[in-house]
Amino acid sequence: MKWLRDQSLAPIVEKVEAGERLAFDEGLRLYHTRDLNALMRLANLHKERLHGDKVYFVHSMRLEFTNLCYVGCTFCAFAARKGEERAWDYSPEEVAEQVRRRYLPGITELHMSSGHHPNHKWDYYPEMVRQLRQNFPDLQVKAFTAAEIEHLSKISKKPTLEVLRELQAAGLAAMPGGGAEIFADRVRRQIAKNKVKAEKWLHIHREAHSLGMRTNATMLYGHIETLEERLDHMDRLRDLQDDSIAQFGGGFHAFIPLAFQPLGNTLAQNLGKTEYTTGLDDLRNLAVARIYLDNFPHIKGYWVMIGSELTQVSLDWGVSDIDGTIQEEHIAHAAGATSPMALSQASMVRMIQDAGRLPVLRDAYYHELETFPRAGLEAAD
Numbered sequence: 001m002k003w004l005r006d007q008s009l010a011p012i013v014e015k016v017e018a019g020e021r022l023a024f025d026e027g028l029r030l031y032h033t034r035d036l037n038a039l040m041r042l043a044n045l046h047k048e049r050l051h052g053d054k055v056y057f058v059h060s061m062r063l064e065f066t067n068l069c070y071v072g073c074t075f076c077a078f079a080a081r082k083g084e085e086r087a088w089d090y091s092p093e094e095v096a097e098q099v100r101r102r103y104l105p106g107i108t109e110l111h112m113s114s115g116h117h118p119n120h121k122w123d124y125y126p127e128m129v130r131q132l133r134q135n136f137p138d139l140q141v142k143a144f145t146a147a148e149i150e151h152l153s154k155i156s157k158k159p160t161l162e163v164l165r166e167l168q169a170a171g172l173a174a175m176p177g178g179g180a181e182i183f184a185d186r187v188r189r190q191i192a193k194n195k196v197k198a199e200k201w202l203h204i205h206r207e208a209h210s211l212g213m214r215t216n217a218t219m220l221y222g223h224i225e226t227l228e229e230r231l232d233h234m235d236r237l238r239d240l241q242d243d244s245i246a247q248f249g250g251g252f253h254a255f256i257p258l259a260f261q262p263l264g265n266t267l268a269q270n271l272g273k274t275e276y277t278t279g280l281d282d283l284r285n286l287a288v289a290r291i292y293l294d295n296f297p298h299i300k301g302y303w304v305m306i307g308s309e310l311t312q313v314s315l316d317w318g319v320s321d322i323d324g325t326i327q328e329e330h331i332a333h334a335a336g337a338t339s340p341m342a343l344s345q346a347s348m349v350r351m352i353q354d355a356g357r358l359p360v361l362r363d364a365y366y367h368e369l370e371t372f373p374r375a376g377l378e379a380a381d
């Protein structure tokens, strides 16, 4: 293998080429190698084996129905307390009104996640989903992280499975991947000690999978976690995905690494941290995820947190999905994200085309809605 500069990777290359699964220590070796060309090549091999040149995106809208939250995660700059001027709290009717205000023809996915509201009663949540489905039958509602589902279970005194069942009956299409942070206890105690425990987060996703609902998984990286803890996070997800595929025919759609945004939160302040993750750490992370999470259909490059330029580069590093047009986003932007609030569909298509890839518009269920032509490079000849 002439192209391989780090010859210690040779057994890993053989395994990836043969479609074999990597062990934990092999995943770690990928994190530590300085042969980034090899890493990119392996991640891309895996990605192209699954999807060829296709890169998926969705015409979407994000909405946070409240920023009121009592949980107190130290990385969060989004949450507000009651009475603060920057707090908001929409009723189900106001949620529908907000969607109407931002609605553009062709939008399919409505992605909602918010704070753990201190007072709303359980009925508020299925009612909100029902009203959205009634008013916007074309919108597919992807909402409520596993952390929020646990909160709803507490306020309703219903088991989490029943909460999921009732939300699904109201029209919930899928669950987003938030609230996962880092599973390792050492980290979770410092950044999200009052939030859903790792085992419960995984259990709730398994329950959603058992109902035929597809979900996503995130990982918040770039703060106090070690590389071992990142890989441990992926390892637990890979195990659950194996189980959900075997038991229910499928589980997670996508894994989404979330780059820590360092402004306006106590975690960054306590660490004296003002720097964002570096581009190569973002790319390395995406590539390791693509290779290690061999049973995940997609690795998502989230342009809101790593910027659209690096997201475009990540299409050579294992990424097959770049989320959506979004319209307005507040969680990352409250913590210093420098990306725009929204991207147009045309600019997402162009990002993918200019990377020499094939843009595919999908919906929240990953149905393919439209394939766009390849880049104009050949066309211009």
Ligand code: V47
Pocket: 075, 076, 077, 113, 145, 175, 176, 177, 178, 179, 180, 181, 216, 217, 218, 220, 256, 258, 259, 260, 261, 262, 265, 302, 305, 323, 331, 332, 335
């Ligand atoms: O759970 C909060 C994270 C998540 C910060 O499922 C932060 O398709 C970085 O889950 N720096 C919400 N991250 C966003 C989310 C998501 C995003 C895109 C796609 C999908 C999907 C899900 O944002 C939270 C938390 O982990 N977050 N604060 C911060 N300072």
